[in-house]
Amino acid sequence: MTHMDLAERQARQVEWIVLIKRGQHFGAILLGWVSFIGIWFLLSRFVVGPILLPDPITIGIKMGDIISSGAFVRHFSSSILKVFTGFGIAVLIGTPIGYFMGRTRYWKAFFHDPVMVAGSVPGITYAVMALVIFGISLEGPILAVALISMPYVAINVAEGIEGVDRKLIEMSRVYRRTERHILRHVLIPSIMPFAFAGVRLSFALAWKVEQLTEVFGSSGGVGFMIRKEFQDFSVTGVLAWVLLFIGFMLLIERFVLVELERYLFRWRGPQESELA
Amino acid sequence: MNKSSALGRNLALPPNGVGRLQKLFSSNWGARLSAYIAFLIIWQLVALIVPRAPGPVPVFTFIWIEISGGSHGGVLRGQFLQHFIVTLQRFSLGLVMAVVSGALLGILIGSLPFFRALLNDTLLVFLALPAIIWAFLTTMWFGIGPRAPIVTTLLTAAPFVAVNVAQGVRAITPDLHRMSAAFGVPLSKRLRHLILPAVTGYLFAGIRFAIIIGWNGVLLSEWFGAAEGVGWRTRFWYDANRYRGFVGWVVIFIIFIVLLDRLALTPIQQYAFRWRDAQAQSSETTKSSMASS
Numbered sequence: 001m002t003h004m005d006l007a008e009r010q011a012r013q014v015e016w017i018v019l020i021k022r023g024q025h026f027g028a029i030l031l032g033w034v035s036f037i038g039i040w041f042l043l044s045r046f047v048v049g050p051i052l053l054p055d056p057i058t059i060g061i062k063m064g065d066i067i068s069s070g071a072f073v074r075h076f077s078s079s080i081l082k083v084f085t086g087f088g089i090a091v092l093i094g095t096p097i098g099y100f101m102g103r104t105r106y107w108k109a110f111f112h113d114p115v116m117v118a119g120s121v122p123g124i125t126y127a128v129m130a131l132v133i134f135g136i137s138l139e140g141p142i143l144a145v146a147l148i149s150m151p152y153v154a155i156n157v158a159e160g161i162e163g164v165d166r167k168l169i170e171m172s173r174v175y176r177r178t179e180r181h182i183l184r185h186v187l188i189p190s191i192m193p194f195a196f197a198g199v200r201l202s203f204a205l206a207w208k209v210e211q212l213t214e215v216f217g218s219s220g221g222v223g224f225m226i227r228k229e230f231q232d233f234s235v236t237g238v239l240a241w242v243l244l245f246i247g248f249m250l251l252i253e254r255f256v257l258v259e260l261e262r263y264l265f266r267w268r269g270p271q272e273s274e275l276a
Numbered sequence: 277m278n279k280s281s282a283l284g285r286n287l288a289l290p291p292n293g294v295g296r297l298q299k300l301f302s303s304n305w306g307a308r309l310s311a312y313i314a315f316l317i318i319w320q321l322v323a324l325i326v327p328r329a330p331g332p333v334p335v336f337t338f339i340w341i342e343i344s345g346g347s348h349g350g351v352l353r354g355q356f357l358q359h360f361i362v363t364l365q366r367f368s369l370g371l372v373m374a375v376v377s378g379a380l381l382g383i384l385i386g387s388l389p390f391f392r393a394l395l396n397d398t399l400l401v402f403l404a405l406p407a408i409i410w411a412f413l414t415t416m417w418f419g420i421g422p423r424a425p426i427v428t429t430l431l432t433a434a435p436f437v438a439v440n441v442a443q444g445v446r447a448i449t450p451d452l453h454r455m456s457a458a459f460g461v462p463l464s465k466r467l468r469h470l471i472l473p474a475v476t477g478y479l480f481a482g483i484r485f486a487i488i489i490g491w492n493g494v495l496l497s498e499w500f501g502a503a504e505g506v507g508w509r510t511r512f513w514y515d516a517n518r519y520r521g522f523v524g525w526v527v528i529f530i531i532f533i534v535l536l537d538r539l540a541l542t543p544i545q546q547y548a549f550r551w552r553d554a555q556a557q558s559s560e561t562t563k564s565s566m567a568s569s
């Protein structure tokens with residue numbers, strides 16, 4: 001009886017401690033947001049002035065205007081379409097590059113420097129390249145996204161190829177499957193998760209570069225609108241557009257990409273797809 | 277064709293002139309050289325197809341004139357060092373401020389759970405804000421001048437230093453913290469002998485990111501909000517509709533950041549991480565040398 005009591009009391013105590021800890025954690029997060037917005041308010045009211053730094057409420061109202069006018073949906077869908085088209089091209093070109101890098105020493109050495117350099121040059125480079133090649137156009141941002149994510153796809157696919165089960169290929173040969181069959185049913189299914197991981201890794205970079213390219217030369221999309229607001233000297237407009245954009249991009253990164261990956265690679269079983 | 281068959285074919289070649297040439301080109305150095313040659317050929321092809329795009333020869337001629345201070349035709353003379361020095365001053369000032377503030381913030385976030393919960397979301401927002409936004413905002417806040425590029429460098433680079441340092445602090449085993457608390461080790465000693473050695477490697481990784489990202493920031497900010505400096509000069513050529521100047525400067529930026537990365541940053545980072553497992557280190561550097569922009 002006393003033994004049970006003690007155990008129960010201890011369990012309840014632990015529960016309380018966990019609850020308090022969790023409360024403190026969420027309290028701190030809440031405090032973080034409150035102080036972030038509070039400091040913003042104070043800066044806006046007393047230090048910088050409402051024209052140079054509008055308060056969060058003004059920005060919120062502007063965001064509401066942008067959404068209700070339909071401008072956000074129009075420009076955001078234009079931007080996101082370019083990002084995903086760019087990704088598609090990056091996977092189409094990056095996957096064969098990664099395949100060769102993973103299979104032969106020669107191609108690994110060949111692509112080593114281009115891939116490394118492409119991964120460490122500033123984003124402005126891609127924006128400029130797109131502008132020079134395509135001018136003010138739809139294709140520019142797509143090219144920029146493709147160029148910046150391709151090295152990530154290639155590196156990941158190369159890693160994936162090196163990890164392909166050689167026994168599976170040998171077995172397919174023993175059973176006289178054609179090379180095309182092996183490619184379709186052994187190699188491509190093993191590579192795709194890695195290509196997708198490359199896409200996910202480069203997502204944050206890709207949308208930033210896409211938007212930068214739109215700032216430099218475009219006739220539509222979120223980056224174009226940010227540029228327009230900048231030229232109108234509207235801090236409110238710039239902040240409202242960028243915060244909306246960031247918010248939706250983070251949502252896509254967190255939910256859409258993760259879910260899509262889980263769906264595409266559901267044959268791998270739950271644990272593996274969690275890891276990738 | 278896999279590793280062993282490529283090797284076998286090389287060995288089977290007779291040692292005559294053609295064989296030696298083939299061997300040279302199939303070596304690692306030959307492969308890398310071929311990559312650069314292929315790049316130049318593709319560049320030239322793009323220049324032939326797209327009338328706006330300048331080929332490698334005009335671009336490198338432009339770079340030479342710009343650096344040597346020769347004439348671009350007419351009264352326009354090459355200007356290089358004056359802009360480069362101005363930009364480097366702004367860049368290094370912003371970077372130093374970013375590293376100091378980022379490191380302090382990172383230690384705070386990494387060692388105290390309260391600060392982690394407090395600042396984590398704010399940091400996420402700052403990490404997600406693209407450099408171009410800071411360039412626009414600082415230009416609107418400070419006008420044309422040196423302050424916009426400096427503050428842009430600071431604001432784009434600091435979050436990356438903070439995140440890396442926080443990661444380093446969190447990687448310290450809690451046992452060591454508990455032990456030093458139990459033995460009453462003062463905070464200053466704990467900082468010197470426990471936190472700093474553990475954080476150094478992460479700090480250098482953070483500085484490396486900060487340099488690549490801050491360089492992008494300073495260029496963008498000078499493009500939109502400066503009256504001198506390399507970013508301004510690039511815009512000058514763009515506005516003058518001389519694409520070879522515009523592309524030439526971008527090539528200079530790439531060469532600068534790649535040389536800085538290869539000659540200074542990667543060796544420093546390897547040195548700072550030398551206490552870790554050698555194998556883990558090599559994969560770490562290839563992975564981390566990728567993430568950027």
